Amino acid sequence: MIEINNFSFRYRESSEPTVRDINLQIPQGCFCGITGAAGSGKSTLTYAMNGIVPHWYPGDFYGQVKVCGMDTCDVALTDISRVVGSVCQDVESQIINNIVEDEMLYGLENFGFPQSEMERRVDQALADMGIADLRQRTVDSLSGGQLQKLAIASVLALEPQVLVLDEPTAELDPASSRTVFELLARYAREHGTTVVVVEQKIALLSEFSDLLVVCEAGAIRFAGPPREVLQHADELLAIGVNCPRSTTLMNSLARAGVYAGGTCCKVDEALGVLEALLGVVA
DSSP states (O other): OEEEEEEEEEETTOSSOSEEEEEEEEOTTOEEEEEESTTSSHHHHHHHHHTHHHHTSOEEEEEEEEETTEETTTSOHHHHHTTEEEEOSSGGGGOOOSBHHHHHHHHHHHTTOOHHHHHHHHHHHHHHTTOGGGTTSBGGGOOHHHHHHHHHHHHHTTOOSEEEEESTTTTSOHHHHHHHHHHHHHHHHHHOOEEEEEOSOHHHHHHHOSEEEEEETTEEEEEEOHHHHGGGHHHHHHTTOOOOHHHHHHHHHHHTTSOOSOOOOSHHHHHHHHHHHHTOOO
16 A cells, blocks of 8 residues: 655755665555654654655655655645545644534535535545534534544545544543554455554553554664564664553563563553462452
């Protein structure tokens, strides 16, 4: 679904490339998490996927980025936006209407969908995000979590083949963050949509991602299933990426010779191991 070959990009105002020599393939229906320290090139990598680079931010573009079979340099940004939906970190900046339903309809009207199709899509997207009861609410009455879900739902209404989100839970509490991840993961499973999430919350990424990508200084340092990536815990910490606490705990037990199993990246996995070690029956 997304194929990136030898991709490098230097913003016009920069003296050095922000990302360099990126090679990455993300299959259809994959939930891909991208993380890394500040300035590691995460956002620029997603800009290449949704066409913002090079169509909005000019600069020196090298290599090739293909999404849904389209070379992003050869097609218009409008064509890319028909198959790639984007949710930015500051969701308030992309919401322009005061009523939830009006916001849901905005993109559909711009693309010229018939009325009956718009109704179906709005109903489905609101249901998928669990906010059907907010349809007639004013945007300024929504909580941070509800606002985040609205931003995602308004993009889902376009039924994109790829969904790219830049730190979608940055302003949310842990419970709301998990809810958003659960909704995104379920949507990817049920609709075959490829979901790409840039996020600092490594525990959530490790739990929900099929593919975990770690960026460092504009390059990909690690890419693979979370369990494989988290085997490099010491190297991750050295480049400013924390591991989930469950992984850190089990790694400590492994170093102490108490645990000899594989890498744990989920709380319930670590709990099961601890219960077995302690002889506790749940």
